[in-house]
Amino acid sequence: MMxxxxxxxxxxxxxxxxxxxxHAAGTLNARDARRVDEALSRDPxxxxxxxxxxEEYAGTIHLNESLGAPSARAMQxxxxxxxxxxxxxxxxxxxxxxxxxxxxASLSPRxxxxxxxxxxxxxxxxxxxxxxxxxKNQPASFQTASLSMNEPVTRAIGPEAPxxxxxxxxxxxxxxxxxxxxxxxxxxxVDGAKGGLFRLQFGNKAMTKDEAAALMGKLQNEKIVSxxxxxx
Amino acid sequence: MQVLYGxxxxxVFRFGLRLVRDxxxxxxxxxxxxxxxxxQAGKFEGRSxxxxxxxxxxxxxxxxxxxxxxxxxxxxxxxxxxEDKSDDPEVAVQKKDTSEVLRRCLTALSPDHREIVDLVxxxxxxxxxxxxxxxxxxxxxxxxxxxxxxxxxxLLKAAGVERGWP
Numbered sequence: 001m002m003x004x005x006x007x008x009x010x011x012x013x014x015x016x017x018x019x020x021x022x023h024a025a026g027t028l029n030a031r032d033a034r035r036v037d038e039a040l041s042r043d044p045x046x047x048x049x050x051x052x053x054x055e056e057y058a059g060t061i062h063l064n065e066s067l068g069a070p071s072a073r074a075m076q077x078x079x080x081x082x083x084x085x086x087x088x089x090x091x092x093x094x095x096x097x098x099x100x101x102x103x104x105a106s107l108s109p110r111x112x113x114x115x116x117x118x119x120x121x122x123x124x125x126x127x128x129x130x131x132x133x134x135x136k137n138q139p140a141s142f143q144t145a146s147l148s149m150n151e152p153v154t155r156a157i158g159p160e161a162p163x164x165x166x167x168x169x170x171x172x173x174x175x176x177x178x179x180x181x182x183x184x185x186x187x188x189x190v191d192g193a194k195g196g197l198f199r200l201q202f203g204n205k206a207m208t209k210d211e212a213a214a215l216m217g218k219l220q221n222e223k224i225v226s227x228x229x230x231x232x
Numbered sequence: 233m234q235v236l237y238g239x240x241x242x243x244v245f246r247f248g249l250r251l252v253r254d255x256x257x258x259x260x261x262x263x264x265x266x267x268x269x270x271x272q273a274g275k276f277e278g279r280s281x282x283x284x285x286x287x288x289x290x291x292x293x294x295x296x297x298x299x300x301x302x303x304x305x306x307x308x309x310x311x312x313x314x315e316d317k318s319d320d321p322e323v324a325v326q327k328k329d330t331s332e333v334l335r336r337c338l339t340a341l342s343p344d345h346r347e348i349v350d351l352v353x354x355x356x357x358x359x360x361x362x363x364x365x366x367x368x369x370x371x372x373x374x375x376x377x378x379x380x381x382x383x384x385x386x387l388l389k390a391a392g393v394e395r396g397w398p
Contacts, residue, residue: 013375013378018375018377018378019359019374021353021381022352024353025352025353025356027356027357028358048396049397049398051395051396052385052395052397053381055334055395056334056338056349056353056381056384059331059334059335059338060338060349060350061353061354062331062335063335063338063339063354064250064350064354066335067246069241069242070245070255070258070262073259074245074259074260075237075241077259077260077263078237078262078263078267081263081267082270085270085271
C-alpha cells in the first residue's frame with residue numbers, strides 16, 4: 001500500500017491537478033474551471049488535495065495581509081525623485097501625436113471613409129442647429145406689443161402652426177439614423193439640445209389634433225426615439 | 233501617478249518584502265519601481281494588467297537588490313537556515329495553531345517557491361500572468377507551483393502537521 005502511494009507521488013501530476021491552485025484563487029478561464037470542477041466531483045483524492053490548497057490559499061493571504069504597509073517615507077522619496085526628473089512635456093506631446101498618427105494609420109480606408117462621412121453629417125446637423133438658434137433669436141420685424149420676443153416666429157404668423165415636439169433620441173442613435181428620421185418626417189430641428197431634448201417641427205403645414213396625435217404615436221414607436229412629447 | 237501609487241503601492245511593497253525580507257529595502261524598492269514606471273510610462277503597451285507590469289518590475293528590482301546585498305543571499309540554503317532557526321512550528325502545533333505553522337512554513341519556502349505561491353494565491357495572477365512576471369514558460373509555472381506545494385507539505389509534515397496530501 002505504501003509502495004503504491006509512493007509510486008503515485010512519484011508520478012507526474014495531471015494537468016487538472018496542476019490547475020487546482022488557480023481554481024482556488026478563481027483565476028481560471030471558464031473552460032478550465034469547468035474541467036477542474038468535473039474532476040473534483042469524481043475524484044475524492046483530488047478533492048482532498050483541493051481542501052489542502054484552500055488552506056494554503058487562506059494562509060498565504062493572511063500572511064501577506066499581516067505584512068502591513070510601507071511608511072510615508074517611500075512616497076516622499078518617490079515624489080521627491082519625480083520632482084527632480086527633467087520635464088517631459090516634449091516627449092509626451094511627441095508620444096501623443098505618434099499615437100494619434102498610429103491610430104489613424106491602423107484604420108482601413110473603408111473605416112476612414114465611413115468616419116469622414118459621419119463627421120460631415122455631424123457638421124451638417126450642427127450647422128442646422130446653429131442656424132435654427134440664430135433665426136429664432138433674430139428680432140421679428142413685425143413684432144407687436146402683444147407679441148413676446150420669446151415666442152416662436154411661426155406661432156405669431158397664425159394660429160395654424162405646424163406641429164412641434166420635444167424629442168429625446170436614444171443614446172445609441174447614430175447621426176445617419178437621426179438624419180434619415182428627420183427626412184422621413186419632414187422634420188427640422190428648431191431648438192436643442194437642452195437636457196438632451198430637441199425641439200422638432202414637422203413639415204410646414206398645420207395638422208388636425210388627431211393627425212398630430214397619430215404623428216406623435218408613430219414617432220414614439222421609432223427605435224431611435226426614447227421620448228416624443230407634443231409641444232406648442 | 234498618485235492614483236497609481238495609491239492603488240498599487242501596498243501590494244508592490246508586500247511582494248517586494250516577501251522577496252527581500254527587509255522593510256527598508258522593500259520601501260526603497262517601491263520608490264524605484266514607481267520611478268521606473270514614471271520614466272517608462274510610454275513603453276507600457278497595455279497588453280497586460282498594470283499590476284502585472286508593476287510586479288514584474290518589482291521582481292526585477294528585488295532580485296537586483298538581493299544581488300547587491302551579498303551577505304543575505306536567499307538561495308535554498310539560506311531558506312533552509314531560516315527553517316532550521318525556528319523550532320517554533322512544533323511549539324505552535326502543540327498549541328494546535330496549525331494556521332500559524334502554515335504561515336511559518338510559507339515563510340520558510342525558497343524564494344522561487346515563495347514568489348510563485350504569493351503571485352498565484354495573494355496577487356491572484358493567472359498562469360499566463362505569472363509566466364510574464366517571472367519570465368518562465370507557462371508549463372514551468374504550473375510545475376513550479378506544484379513542487380512549491382510539495383515542499384510546503386514536507387515542511388508542514390516536519391512540523392507535525394498532516395493534511396492528507398501528498
